[in-house]
Amino acid sequence: MPILDPKKIKELFPIFSKEENKNLVYLDNASTTQRPKVVIDALKNFYETYNSNIHRGIYDLSEKATKMYEDTREYTAKFINAKSSEEIIFTKNTTESINLLAYTLSDDMLQKGDRIITTSLEHHANFVPWQTMAKKKGFILSVVPVKDDYTLDMDKFEELIKEQNVKLVCISAMSNVTGTIPDIKTIIKRAHEVGALVMVDGAQSIAHEHTDVQEMDCDFFVFSSHKMFGPFGVGIVYGKKELLDKLPPFLYGGDMIKSVKETCTLFNDTPWKFEAGTPSVADVVAFKKAMEFIEELGIENIKNCEMNLAKKAVEMLETHKQVKIIKPKNLDESGPVISFVIEDIHPHDIAEVFNKENIAIRAGHHCNQPLMSHLGIPATARLSFSIYNTEEDIERVELALKKLFEIFAK
């Protein structure tokens, strides 16, 4: 297995060679990654050479653009090993992907009194839509808690899945706060045994873990381009074709129809019936380059490289006794995301001092307030790694930490 050289990889990302970012240590990758030159070039190339609307034009330019857009759909299907490209819907982000499912499933497949299971590891994007639908439609929302070791409480899951009328399980494949990777396979198996569907939120896992939706056997899988080196503005819904066929459209308008009469409309086939209006064509086209980029490096190589860094970062943090790490002890059960808190120093102050040292980290509740209240903390500071991070970045973090302690010791 080739070993990736993060310094060489860093050169592929133009942002790091800009004068103003010369000393930037970027550790907010769980929020959004940086983009390699190939992706930025693809955006520019589309606008300069192929710019036109898709699915409409009879002229060559539009046909070329349509082909590039649909090629990305094809590539996305292969990237996550979907059975066919018709199982791939483009949205604007993971949040919209989950809302698409929340609205359409609530309309057609779920009934009053049905149970939806989610977990306290979820991002608000995979929590608020279900909570809202539950209130609106009378579903019962159950939340699987995390244990003290920041892993999911599988005993509690087992209890909840045995309840009557569980129809849907919505679960993240990797927590954006603790990095926790739940036992998705067992969860899907058990859900299917009781006749429930499973929606997996892959926003965090997609850039760090190999994704095979057929092997996983999830019913729906959602993720975003911008957390995997692709452009902003592209979200993805994967759904099993037979399920997507049964669901009603989400948004209504142009491009999602076959024919419209004054009295009725015939909707388009899956997946186009879910893509009303002009999509973010250039972003979708350039997203293909992001997936190619990941495949060229190899997702296993990426994972090894990032986890090696995460392990070193955890070891470094552990040498400072004031630091409490909010992450499963067993690193195999988590991704390259490390939350931590420091006694008597608020995460905001940690991030502020880090910022002065040119280190970009996230501080806050990370769009997961239920987890924060469960852990009894208002917020955490979070380091999240990607392939361009280096051991030197960890040394810089340690220097910033020492500075922080110095400031607050005064």
Place this chain on the structure above:
Amino acid sequence: MSDIYSEIILDHYKHPHNRGKIKHATHKAQEDNPLCGDNIKIYIKLSDKKIIEDISFEGEGCAISQASASMLTEFLKGKPLEQAKAITPEQIYDLLKIEISPARAKCALLSLKTIKSALA
């Protein structure tokens, strides 16, 4: 060295003035800064002559939000109600004597926001 962590800010953060709950408060309010999880509770005791006889705060948050609450409550003690109502963000920044970036403005102004809702 980080400019905003001046000695005075850190001193107020570690040894806050007016922290706790006063007895016989006539006005109180709580406000959160949901982005960072800061929260401030304000207790005010207003005299018949509309003077702030006593004022205190509780809550948790970053050094800026807590120091700001400490300094602002200290400043307002004994001042007339109308003066408290008229306080502007600029006056808070002057009080803190540090450069506040847009990202930290909400932290710095949380106690002011809470005082204003208590007095509203």
